[in-house]
Amino acid sequence: MDISLKNVEYRYQADSPFEHLAISDVSIDIPSGTYLAIIGHTGSGKSTVLQHLNALLKPTKGSVLIGSREIKAGRKDKNLKSIRENVGIVFQFPEHQLFEETVEKDIMFGPMNFGVSESDAKARAKEALQLVGLPEDILEKSPFDLSGGQMRRVAIAGVLAMEPDVLVLDEPTAGLDPRGRKEIMDLFYTLHKKRNLSTVLVTHSMEDAAKYADEIVVMHQGKVLTKGTPEQIFSDPVALIELGLDVPEVIGLQLKIEETFHTKFSKISLSERELAEMIAEFLRGGGQR
Amino acid sequence: MSKPLVTIDGVSFSYEGQQTPALKNITFDILEGEWLAIVGHNGSGKSTLAKLLNGLQFPQQGKIAVCGTELTEATVWEVRKNVGMVFQNPDNQFVGTTVRDDVAFGLENHGVPREIMVERVQTSLDKVQMGTFLNQEPHHLSGGQKQRVAIAGVIALQPAIIILDEATSMLDPRGRAEVIATVRELKDREHITVISITHDLEEAAKADRVIVMNKGELYREGTPEQIFEMDEELVQLGLDIPFPVKMSKLLRHKGVELTKTHLTEEELVTELWTSHSKM
Amino acid sequence: MMEKMIFGRYVPGESLLHRMDPRSKLIIVFLFVIVVFIANNVPTYAVLAAYTFLMVGLSRIPLRFLYGGLKPVFLLVFFTFLLHIFMTKEGPIILELGWLKIYEEGLRQGIFISLRFLLLILVTSLLTLTTTPIEITDGLETLLNPLKKWKFPVHELALMMSISLRFIPTLMQETDKIMKAQTARGVEYNSGPVKERIKAIIPLLIPLFISSFKRAEELAVAMEARGYKGGEGRTKYRQLAWGMVDTAMLLFLGAVTVLLFVLRG
Ligand SMILES: Nc1ncnc2c1ncn2[C@@H]1O[C@H](COP(=O)(O)OP(=O)(O)OP(=O)(O)O)[C@@H](O)[C@H]1O
Ligand SMILES: Nc1ncnc2c1ncn2[C@@H]1O[C@H](COP(=O)(O)OP(=O)(O)OP(=O)(O)O)[C@@H](O)[C@H]1O
Ligand SMILES: [Mg+2]
Ligand SMILES: [Mg+2]
Numbered sequence: 104m105d106i107s108l109k110n111v112e113y114r115y116q117a118d119s120p121f122e123h124l125a126i127s128d129v130s131i132d133i134p135s136g137t138y139l140a141i142i143g144h145t146g147s148g149k150s151t152v153l154q155h156l157n158a159l160l161k162p163t164k165g166s167v168l169i170g171s172r173e174i175k176a177g178r179k180d181k182n183l184k185s186i187r188e189n190v191g192i193v194f195q196f197p198e199h200q201l202f203e204e205t206v207e208k209d210i211m212f213g214p215m216n217f218g219v220s221e222s223d224a225k226a227r228a229k230e231a232l233q234l235v236g237l238p239e240d241i242l243e244k245s246p247f248d249l250s251g252g253q254m255r256r257v258a259i260a261g262v263l264a265m266e267p268d269v270l271v272l273d274e275p276t277a278g279l280d281p282r283g284r285k286e287i288m289d290l291f292y293t294l295h296k297k298r299n300l301s302t303v304l305v306t307h308s309m310e311d312a313a314k315y316a317d318e319i320v321v322m323h324q325g326k327v328l329t330k331g332t333p334e335q336i337f338s339d340p341v342a343l344i345e346l347g348l349d350v351p352e353v354i355g356l357q358l359k360i361e362e363t364f365h366t367k368f369s370k371i372s373l374s375e376r377e378l379a380e381m382i383a384e385f386l387r388g389g390g391q392r
Numbered sequence: 393m394s395k396p397l398v399t400i401d402g403v404s405f406s407y408e409g410q411q412t413p414a415l416k417n418i419t420f421d422i423l424e425g426e427w428l429a430i431v432g433h434n435g436s437g438k439s440t441l442a443k444l445l446n447g448l449q450f451p452q453q454g455k456i457a458v459c460g461t462e463l464t465e466a467t468v469w470e471v472r473k474n475v476g477m478v479f480q481n482p483d484n485q486f487v488g489t490t491v492r493d494d495v496a497f498g499l500e501n502h503g504v505p506r507e508i509m510v511e512r513v514q515t516s517l518d519k520v521q522m523g524t525f526l527n528q529e530p531h532h533l534s535g536g537q538k539q540r541v542a543i544a545g546v547i548a549l550q551p552a553i554i555i556l557d558e559a560t561s562m563l564d565p566r567g568r569a570e571v572i573a574t575v576r577e578l579k580d581r582e583h584i585t586v587i588s589i590t591h592d593l594e595e596a597a598k599a600d601r602v603i604v605m606n607k608g609e610l611y612r613e614g615t616p617e618q619i620f621e622m623d624e625e626l627v628q629l630g631l632d633i634p635f636p637v638k639m640s641k642l643l644r645h646k647g648v649e650l651t652k653t654h655l656t657e658e659e660l661v662t663e664l665w666t667s668h669s670k671m
Numbered sequence: 672m673m674e675k676m677i678f679g680r681y682v683p684g685e686s687l688l689h690r691m692d693p694r695s696k697l698i699i700v701f702l703f704v705i706v707v708f709i710a711n712n713v714p715t716y717a718v719l720a721a722y723t724f725l726m727v728g729l730s731r732i733p734l735r736f737l738y739g740g741l742k743p744v745f746l747l748v749f750f751t752f753l754l755h756i757f758m759t760k761e762g763p764i765i766l767e768l769g770w771l772k773i774y775e776e777g778l779r780q781g782i783f784i785s786l787r788f789l790l791l792i793l794v795t796s797l798l799t800l801t802t803t804p805i806e807i808t809d810g811l812e813t814l815l816n817p818l819k820k821w822k823f824p825v826h827e828l829a830l831m832m833s834i835s836l837r838f839i840p841t842l843m844q845e846t847d848k849i850m851k852a853q854t855a856r857g858v859e860y861n862s863g864p865v866k867e868r869i870k871a872i873i874p875l876l877i878p879l880f881i882s883s884f885k886r887a888e889e890l891a892v893a894m895e896a897r898g899y900k901g902g903e904g905r906t907k908y909r910q911l912a913w914g915m916v917d918t919a920m921l922l923f924l925g926a927v928t929v930l931l932f933v934l935r936g
Contacts (some may be wrong), residue, residue: 282630376642
């Protein structure tokens with residue numbers, strides 16, 4: 104399913120003394136099957152953009168095209184539910200949305216809201232649990248008896264069980280230990296490939312953005328600053344640093360070396376192995392250009 | 393050599409109604425003026441250990457002594473003055489309705505006279521660069537700012553030790569850097585001992601000493617160099633290998649000679665420069 | 672609608688009323704609530720109205736803002752007025768429209784009582800508009816301090832109040848967040864049959880309850896870690912300063928009261 108935002112503006116608490124312009128003139132295309140990462144520092148409007156992708160927020164100007172549906176500023180929309188069935192969102196700290204007595208019921212909650220029969224929902228719960236790497240015997244437990252990492256996985260399973268075409272992720276790994284973080288990110292990537300999903304990831308980790316995304320959007324003060332492939336975005340690391348954003352560690356190291364040796368490598372490398380290769384070669388050449 | 397400020401001796405602890413103990417027979421010392429990082433997978437007992445050091449829980453077995461005083465129900469209030477804690481969630485530790493009220497909270501609890509309080513609130517906020525935010529309400533602050541206010545609230549009591557329990561894990565990279573820089577500066581200037589519980593291995597790599605927790609046990613203790621030499625073993629423990637260590641290994645593999653495995657990018661670049669340039 | 676409501680909100684400012692000690696303001700409001708009942712004829716109501724509008728003037732809060740913010744409350748006042756007009760059947764009839772008869776006493780009562788209501792609302796709003804919640808809490812705590820002798824938990828109550836005040840914005844954000852998360856899972860809060868909407872509250876309330884509980888627990892731990900052990904032996908950072916203005920304002924209200932007794936019919 105293709106999604107595209109056209110000149111979207113959003114004001115929180117519009118027409119009140121507390122009105123706040125969060126994003127303006129945001130245009131982003133997300134063709135079916137894309138893995139898009141959105142980066143930018145706190146308050147730059149990333150989460151606000153995300154919430155337009157399944158009509159949780161409605162633009163105060165501009166329009167959002169979700170599949171064949173158009174959400175336009177100033178128009179009443181009915182039956183947004185069908186959009187939400189196709190676009191699943193994993194919020195930050197998703198474990199905060201758990202509420203059912205058992206893990207199974209909680210995972211079934213989403214599908215059943217969208218009219219999936221109980222037996223089908225049960226089957227989906229089982230499958231989703233397997234996907235997130237949890238044992239089946241957890242199904243009958245209360246979600247509140249689980250560890251933080253397990254709760255996170257159950258919450259994610261609850262979104263996966265809706266079998267969305269588009270998966271939207273808002274910093275899904277905050278607070279997890281390094282292994283948990285990697286496992287979850289790998290899981291999303293596998294799903295992205297296997298189910299041919301579109302994935303939109305908001306992250307503060309430049310490593311993840313560089314590693315998984317096909318395309319990166321940089322947000323700054325409510326506007327889209329630049330977009331492009333990871334290679335394009337990170338080929339101008341100085342600009343990112345000036346914005347107060349990090350660059351992936353690999354690139355950071357390359358910059359430090361280039362600066363120390365007063366040299367410039369032929370290209371920006373996004374992989375550790377490749378950078379090591381480049382450095383080794385450079386040093387074999389006597390450390391000079 | 394600095395002397396032990398805290399001694400932890402054979403400590404075990406189980407939460408009520410829990411079969412597996414959260415901590416099993418933990419013994420180690422914390423030295424005066426050091427930066428000690430505690431790492432370990434989710435649920436490995438790090439927060440529990442921090443709570444014991446502050447007397448928020450008491451061990452079922454073993455002893456803890458802080459600054460020479462054994463930690464008991466009777467001494468806990470004195471000890472708490474010496475051990476400040478900053479928690480993970482910036483929202484859930486902000487007690488006051490404004491920044492100044494929040495910093496004053498701990499001082500009020502310890503019965504500090506008002507004149508001293510007024511001065512300490514200001515100086516501690518200045519120390520964390522929040523001196524101009526006196527009357528701000530918490531929901532108008534960023535996560536990093538809230539955490540710095542929490543730190544101000546802790547140092548206002550002039551403690552010997554600050555424990556950071558994943559104090560930066562809910563922050564964005566910039567907020568995280570701000571908070572760590574603030575603590576580093578305080579440590580150097582005020583000679584505060586820092587215990588930092590963290591999942592951020594780059595941060596742990598910059599500590600003086602690292603403790604690795606695994607399933608409630610103290611798995612390993614050593615300098616960052618020693619710890620990060622463990623390599624794949626760390627991954628087994630739910631952790632990861634810091635980037636400079638990975639790069640050092642890769643470079644060696646590609647035939648670049650290095651005297652040691654480097655823990656920071658600066659060190660790595662410096663060695664490459666001194667040993668390889670202008671040969 | 673809700674965003675424009677100013678009932679119970681604080682408007683930052685530097686006016687005379689803003690600078691007064693919260694204790695004197697609390698006492699004045701308390702006394703005013705009693706004094707209002709002295710009025711029983713046109714001159715006394717006129718005095719009360721004059722007093723109230725003088726206070727509004729001193730607060731420097733724009734009338735337009737006050738009017739806009741209290742609009743919903745005015746509806747209530749108007750309703751009170753109508754109620755008295757139709758319910759009171761005393762005195763001569765002054766207007767007759769078919770089955771509807773309006774009596775003189777009804778009109779009189781209607782005007783007086785709704786005016787009383789209006790003045791009370793204005794004066795109490797002025798208190799909250801010019802005093803931060805924490806000042807009100809502080810003022811209350813100090814005023815109620817004598818009750819401690821009878822083991823009344825004054826300090827704990829005040830602390831509870833200030834913590835709730837501090838957490839209201841946080842809880843509002845949380846509610847919004849959970850609502851969005853459940854909406855994304857197919858819950859509908861704004862449409863559908865009433866029965867469905869009521870059912871939709873459960874996935875909101877349970878997580879909200881759990882997270883508030885967790886918050887409270889973490890807050891309690893943080894407070895304990897910072898050495899909190901109840902009101903005993905605690906010093907206070909905030910200091911209230913009773914000034915000349917406060918005494919003067921109290922005396923002024925006293926004078927108004929005397930005048931009301933004199934003019935009372
Ligand atoms: N419910 C709200 N009401 C009013 N303003 C809001 C609301 N939510 C967000 N904002 C404001 O809108 C702007 C964009 O916020 P948003 O949450 O989209 O940023 P973000 O890029 O996701 O930040 P972060 O990295 O901290 O999550 C910010 O200035 C924020 O303060
Ligand atoms: N209040 C509690 N009651 C019962 N069990 C608890 C409580 N707090 C923690 N535990 C359990 O004790 C063990 C250690 O938890 P602890 O919070 O110390 O881990 P941690 O290393 O801090 O993990 P994380 O990285 O997730 O913060 C875990 O198994 C946890 O489930
Ligand atoms: Mg966000
Ligand atoms: Mg912990």
